[in-house]
Amino acid sequence: MTNFNWYIDGSIVIIYLIVIISIGLWMRRFVHNVADYLVAGRQVDLYLGIASLAATEFGIVTCMANAELGYKYGFAGITPGIMFVIAMFVVGWTGLGIRPLREQEAITLPELFDKKFGQKVRIASGVVIVLGGLLNMGVFLRMAGDFLTVVMDIDIQYLEILMTCLLLIVAMYTILGGMMSVLVTDYFQFILMSIGLLAVTGICFYQFGWENLTAHLEATHGAKAFNPFHDGAYGIDRIILDLLVAFAAVLTWQTMLSRVLSAKDAETGQKIYKATAPFFLVRFGIPAFIGIAAFYYFSQTGNLPEKDIMAFPHFVAEILPVGLLGLLIAGMLAADMSTNSSYLLAWSSVIYNDILAPFHKHEWSAKKSLYTNRMLVAGIGIFLLLYGLWYPLKGDLWGYLQVTGTVYLASMSVILLATCYWEKANDWGAISAIFVGSILPISFLIMQQLDQTKAMAESIGPYKSGIATYFLTALAMIIGSYFKRMLKMNT
Amino acid sequence: MEHYLWFGILLITIVWYAIVTVLVGFRGAADILDMIKRLRK
Numbered sequence: 001m002t003n004f005n006w007y008i009d010g011s012i013v014i015i016y017l018i019v020i021i022s023i024g025l026w027m028r029r030f031v032h033n034v035a036d037y038l039v040a041g042r043q044v045d046l047y048l049g050i051a052s053l054a055a056t057e058f059g060i061v062t063c064m065a066n067a068e069l070g071y072k073y074g075f076a077g078i079t080p081g082i083m084f085v086i087a088m089f090v091v092g093w094t095g096l097g098i099r100p101l102r103e104q105e106a107i108t109l110p111e112l113f114d115k116k117f118g119q120k121v122r123i124a125s126g127v128v129i130v131l132g133g134l135l136n137m138g139v140f141l142r143m144a145g146d147f148l149t150v151v152m153d154i155d156i157q158y159l160e161i162l163m164t165c166l167l168l169i170v171a172m173y174t175i176l177g178g179m180m181s182v183l184v185t186d187y188f189q190f191i192l193m194s195i196g197l198l199a200v201t202g203i204c205f206y207q208f209g210w211e212n213l214t215a216h217l218e219a220t221h222g223a224k225a226f227n228p229f230h231d232g233a234y235g236i237d238r239i240i241l242d243l244l245v246a247f248a249a250v251l252t253w254q255t256m257l258s259r260v261l262s263a264k265d266a267e268t269g270q271k272i273y274k275a276t277a278p279f280f281l282v283r284f285g286i287p288a289f290i291g292i293a294a295f296y297y298f299s300q301t302g303n304l305p306e307k308d309i310m311a312f313p314h315f316v317a318e319i320l321p322v323g324l325l326g327l328l329i330a331g332m333l334a335a336d337m338s339t340n341s342s343y344l345l346a347w348s349s350v351i352y353n354d355i356l357a358p359f360h361k362h363e364w365s366a367k368k369s370l371y372t373n374r375m376l377v378a379g380i381g382i383f384l385l386l387y388g389l390w391y392p393l394k395g396d397l398w399g400y401l402q403v404t405g406t407v408y409l410a411s412m413s414v415i416l417l418a419t420c421y422w423e424k425a426n427d428w429g430a431i432s433a434i435f436v437g438s439i440l441p442i443s444f445l446i447m448q449q450l451d452q453t454k455a456m457a458e459s460i461g462p463y464k465s466g467i468a469t470y471f472l473t474a475l476a477m478i479i480g481s482y483f484k485r486m487l488k489m490n491t
Numbered sequence: 492m493e494h495y496l497w498f499g500i501l502l503i504t505i506v507w508y509a510i511v512t513v514l515v516g517f518r519g520a521a522d523i524l525d526m527i528k529r530l531r532k
Contacts, residue, residue: 030530045525047518050511075497183526187519194512201505214494226493279511281504289501 002153002317009326016330024173024181033366037178037373038107038349044262049272052186053259054279059339060144060332063287065397067312070291074217074225076234080242081284085277087246092273097251100420102266109252109412110354116419117427119358124434126354129254132408133347136401141167141388144336150313151329163388171381174341175374182341189334196331197286199324204293216296237463244470245402248413254346309397348376403441403462410473411437418477429481437473
């Protein structure tokens with residue numbers, strides 16, 4: 001059941017799409033070379049940087065995943081958000097990793113690694129970043145499609161068509177306008193998404209009341225809904241992994257870093273991080289609160305959705321009035337489009353800068369470079385469409401995002417810290433870290449899918465596997481580096 | 492007790508978000524115009 005009205009809500013969504021596509025396409029006139037295309041000519045100032053980073057890091061997937069955390073764990077589900085706030089603020093305040101990166105004027109992380117460890121590490125890092133990033137982004141389209149089919153009451157058989165249309169719109173302005181279009185559309189998307197989210201939160205407070213929501217949580221989950229450390233509800237493993245993922249993502253996630261790299265100087269880059277830190281509480285807190293309200297609402301109606309992840313779309317479709325529902329859908333589309341466009345650009349920039357460019361002996365002309373980047377964005381779009389269609393999601397969505405993110409987060413964060421702060425680090429250590437950091441999470445994903453190993457994967461769990469990956473990757477970096485030094489000394 | 496702690500966290504988050512939305516709305520627009528002006532040069 002949905003309150004969606006095709007005339008009123010549908011018009012709001014269509015007007016939004018027309019406006020955003022026009023702005024995105026208009027910005028292409030300012031793109032003259034690869035620096036304009038990938039890092040907006042390094043002209044980004046503080047407030048635009050905040051809007052863009054915040055819009056990028058909030059999509060339909062994030063909203064559904066974090067609402068699922070609130071729906072399942074209550075307020076304890078906000079824990080990853082708190083970890084992100086801490087990580088973002090510490091990194092922004094100290095400049096840990098990001099300051100040297102911006103000062104070196106690199107376009108991507110592997111470009112910085114090249115200076116210390118050589119080209120092999122740069123290429124290997126590029127491959128791992130793209131692999132982890134694409135696997136992570138692979139579920140975005142399907143989740144957005146699932147959300148839209150529920151809230152707009154569209155038959156599930158049109159899911160693929162819907163996903164394709166969504167991707168085509170985003171790809172169109174990203175291919176043509178690159179970071180210029182992404183930044184400006186991000187700005188409008190941030191405003192719309194914020195209005196939509198604040199309105200839904202207000203309605204939840206007004207309609208259900210704080211006392212009712214907390215009393216219901218207390219009755220069903222007990223104290224563990226309010227305290228992640230209580231009775232192993234949320235789990236210490238998960239809390240440790242949340243903290244590790246938060247620091248690693250803040251240090252190395254290409255879509256976050258690209259805002260620092262696009263900033264006009266290192267100081268502005270750090271300011272963007274510090275000022276965006278509290279947004280991560282918004283990113284987790286507001287959807288989790290909506291998830292809590294959904295849990296209360298469905299418990300009262302007795303009509304619990306089959307999958308926890310679908311609680312958010314079913315809930316908003318049923319409680320929001322006509323007009324506001326259209327606004328929220330436009331806001332969610334905005335959030336999703338800004339995420340997809342930034343991600344498309346981030347991974348294509350790594351493929352171009354760190355996988356293709358090192359093999360090319362002569363410098364490409366500006367025209368050819370732009371053409372190559374545009375083709376890469378289109379290619380990634382096609383991959384996402386195919387992957388999104390066939391990959392069946394197992395376990396909870398946030399768990400999947402953490403495992404796939406770990407494919408590159410573990411090794412890249414270890415290598416970044418070693419590049420900046422450990423003189424003895426060398427290419428053997430870096431290659432060992434990349435190997436261990438990527439092979440462990442990929443093995444875990446495969447184990448989850450195979451019938452023979454499914455039980456074993458369940459007994460280990462994604463959190464222990466994730467934590468082990470971070471520690472073993474750091475160990476591989478240390479052992480690999482010392483091993484090379486020992487061999488050198490002996491010869 | 493924890494109820495009030497979460498209420499406080501949520502309230503601060505919402506108020507901060509509303510203020511930032513308005514601030515970024517105005518200052519972000521100025522940043523865009525400024526960026527376009529610099530790129531035109």
